Amino acid sequence: MAQRNILQFIILGLIHERPLTGYDLTKAFDNDIGEFWSAKHSQIYPQLKTLEAKALLTHTDEVTGEKLTRKRYTITETGQALLNQWLRAPTPESHNGKDEFVLKLYFIQQQNDPRLRPMLIEQLMLHEQRLNHLTQQLTTKFPTGANATDFGHFLILTHAVRRERDYTVWLQDALHQL
Amino acid sequence: MAQRNILQFIILGLIHERPLTGYDLTKAFDNDIGEFWSAKHSQIYPQLKTLEAKALLTHTDEVTGEKLTRKRYTITETGQALLNQWLRAPTPESHNGKDEFVLKLYFIQQQNDPRLRPMLIEQLMLHEQRLNHLTQQLTTKFPTGANATDFGHFLILTHAVRRERDYTVWLQDALHQL
DNA sequence: TCCGGCATGTAAACAGTTACATGATTAG
DNA sequence: CTAATCATGTAACTGTTTACATGCCGGA
Structure with a gap:
């Protein structure tokens, strides 16, 4: 990719x-942003270096306790310009x-294939779990609906909730058609 | 990935x-399977070689016209076993x-940001177009609803349609909240 | 004292895209 | 004839994951 x-x-x-x-x-x-992108620290640290080399970020060292230092990064004006450009x-x-599960279904052509029902149920449980988690997030973070300030955050969460809800409905529909 | x-x-x-x-x-x-996975020929041809080397596939050469040969691959029993295992x-x-657009929204925090409306409208048009295309596919390929034989194909298509419909509804909701 | 979380990095392998490269066949 | 499509491959690069590697800090 x-x-x-x-x-x-x-x-x-x-x-x-x-x-x-x-x-x-x-x-x-790990939070809501992870619903729409993911990255490991092994990708992040080198990227931070690169961005600093390009003067899009700068960092200052901070010390916690006696020895442990961390680098706190700040965006530069050039960095802000690039962000806005994007x-x-x-x-x-x-x-x-990319959805591995949907592909599996595609290759099971027969409506009466015995593997179908357990597969659908398994996924249904996974997505219902995720849906519950997301719904809870939404109601705790935005109990009164959209905020004027955190609107992007609100949109991302509602989107994730919708997506999972839709997925579960589709799975249930499929189960009913067996 | x-x-x-x-x-x-x-x-x-x-x-x-x-x-x-x-x-x-x-x-x-390029077809419906492309809704849930993609791959270029530059990835496919080497993979075919690898799979044949592992005896999961075999090929026979075919000749079209005078010179042009193509390799038609058949799955072996070992290959079928692996497929079923998966x-x-x-x-x-x-x-x-991964959804680049949703991320952009996330970083635009202000509900009254003037960039928001055109962005949402642009995406709405894209997804409506896609939705139309998929709906048409569904009605031409499955005019009477699910078949017993092509059930996987039916599921994949209904899923794609739902996904796009849900996306457009979410975009419209967002627009109404501006 | 020990364990989970904080904190940062590198290396190797694998997945995926873009670009390079070539040639045959068919329909208009 | 000529353009689109058929047909197959490789090379270089970029993106992503998994594994390796190290050490500090706070609380139980």
Whole structure:
């Protein structure tokens, strides 16, 4: 999935909100943002170096306790410019949606295949679980609906919720048709 | 996106239905299967070699016209066994869903940001277009609803349609909230 | 004291895209 | 004849994951 290094923009975007460490960035992908992109620390740390070399970020060393140091990165003006450029640019439609499970279904052609029902049920449980988790997130973070300030966050969460809800409905429909 | 070489299973799955050439396989990703996975010929041809080296496939040469030869691949018993093993195995839930557009929204926090509306409208048009195309596919390929034989194909298509419909509804909701 | 979380990095392997490269066949 | 499609391959590069590697800090 070689693209135009989307990761760099995500890093810039996150740091734009407030200065962050590599560790903070790594954690960010465990939360809602992880619903729509993922990255490991082994990809993040080198990328931070590259971005600093390009003067899109700068860092200052911080010390916790006696010895442990961390690097807190701040976005530069050039970095902000690049971020805005990315946001402004038209977004190519992502028909990436790689979904291993759906592919498996595709190869099981017979409606009466005995493997079908347990497979659908297994996925249904997984997605219902995820749906519950996301719904809970949404109601705790946005109990009164959309905020004016965290609107992007709100949109991303509602999208994730919708997506999972839709997935479960589709699975249930499929089960009913067996 | 290094995974456990899903591509090999897709190739095996497609060839399992009937013998195919590398070119046929490449084409397959332009159709509905392309909604849930993609691959270029530059990835497919080497993979076919590898699979043949592992005795999961065999090929016979065919000649069209005077000179042009193509390799038609057939799945072996070992290949079928591996395919079935994959189908049987539990599928890890795919929270891959990399979506560049949703990320952009996330970084635009202000509900009144003037960039928001045009961005949403642009995506809405793209996804509506795609939705129309998919709906048409569904009604032409399955005018009477699900078939007993092409059930997997039916499921994949309904899923793609749902996904796009859901996406457009979400975009419209977002627009109404501006 | 020990364990989980904080914190940062590198290396090797694999997956995927883009570009390079060549040639045959068919339909208009 | 000529353009689109058929047909197959390789090379270079980029992106992503897994594994290796190290050490500090705070709380139980």
